[in-house]
Amino acid sequence: MSAHQKIVKPVGQVPDELELQVAQSIFDLEQNVAELKGDLRGLQFVSAKEVEIGHGKKAIVILVPVPLLKAFHKVQTRLVRELEKKFSDRHVLFIAHRRIMRKPTRRARVTQMRPRSRTLTAVHEKILEDLVYPTEIVGKRTKVRVDGSKLIKVFLDRKDHTALEYKLDTFTATYKKLTGKDVVFEFPVASSQE
Numbered sequence: 001m002s003a004h005q006k007i008v009k010p011v012g013q014v015p016d017e018l019e020l021q022v023a024q025s026i027f028d029l030e031q032n033v034a035e036l037k038g039d040l041r042g043l044q045f046v047s048a049k050e051v052e053i054g055h056g057k058k059a060i061v062i063l064v065p066v067p068l069l070k071a072f073h074k075v076q077t078r079l080v081r082e083l084e085k086k087f088s089d090r091h092v093l094f095i096a097h098r099r100i101m102r103k104p105t106r107r108a109r110v111t112q113m114r115p116r117s118r119t120l121t122a123v124h125e126k127i128l129e130d131l132v133y134p135t136e137i138v139g140k141r142t143k144v145r146v147d148g149s150k151l152i153k154v155f156l157d158r159k160d161h162t163a164l165e166y167k168l169d170t171f172t173a174t175y176k177k178l179t180g181k182d183v184v185f186e187f188p189v190a191s192s193q194e
Contacts, residue, residue, distance in 0.1 A: 003027040008044045008065060015047075022048045022062060025086045029079070036082075039075045043068055046097040050090075053173040058090050061174055063097040069130070077134060091170045095130040095178075098123045124179050128154065131171050135160040138188065152183040161187045 006023040007015045015023070022045070030040040046063045053059055060083075064072050072079070072094050083092040101118040116122050129137060132154075139155035156164065168185045175183045 006044050008046055018050055018060070019045075019048045021087075022060065022083070025083055026079075029082055033082070036075060036078065039071070040079075043071055043075075051174050051177045053091075053170050057170075059093060059170045059174055060087060060090050061093050061095055061178070063095055066096045066098060069094075069096045073133060091167055093131060093170070093174060094133070095127055098126060124181065127178055128175065128183070131175060132156055132164070132185070135164055150182065152181060154183055154185050155188045156185055158187050 003020065003023040003026075004015070006026050007019055009015060026040060026043070026045075029036055031037075044065065046065055048063070049061045051059045051061055076094055080092050080094070084090070099118060100120050100123050101114050104114060117126075136157045137154055138157055141153040141155075143151040143153060145151065171185050172183055175181065
């Protein structure tokens with residue numbers, strides 16, 4: 001068993017340096033940490049990208065196959081903590097590797113309907129959910145500016161305020177890089193009646 005088996009690549013593609021480092025780190029965790037050994041055994045990822053956040057900071061986005069996403073969610077908090085120790089000064093995010101099918105044109109009609117899960121909107125919403133996982137999105141507003149540009153305001157669960165406050169810039173920069181959409185993450189203000 002080697003670290004190369006942690007990467008699932010299409011035939012003919014060679015993993016780059018960052019992907020090999022991530023694979024080696026996950027493989028080392030599987031070998032050395034007894035509690036994670038069983039959970040990490042069958043897990044593989046498709047690719048890893050480095051995203052520039054700003055102020056000289058970077059984040060590592062690890063794309064995992066959709067069928068393995070649930071298994072990654074089981075160990076995600078522990079795995080992220082361990083990987084962030086190894087890759088110091090970089091946040092680690094897990095996102096499912098989803099495909100977007102183009103909208104069928106009038107001329108080139110396909111015989112099969114395009115599933116909702118393959119539409120651009122559905123994939124972008126799922127990326128948003130994957131970014132902020134273990135936290136839940138409690139609300140979303142789309143603000144259209146006078147110049148026509150859109151800004152998405154995403155409200156996260158207030159109970160995770162302390163755990164996620166320092167990662168909000170990472171979420172914003174990563175979502176902008178992956179989808180090209182502007183997004184702002186906020187925690188709703190607690191009402192005085194509670």
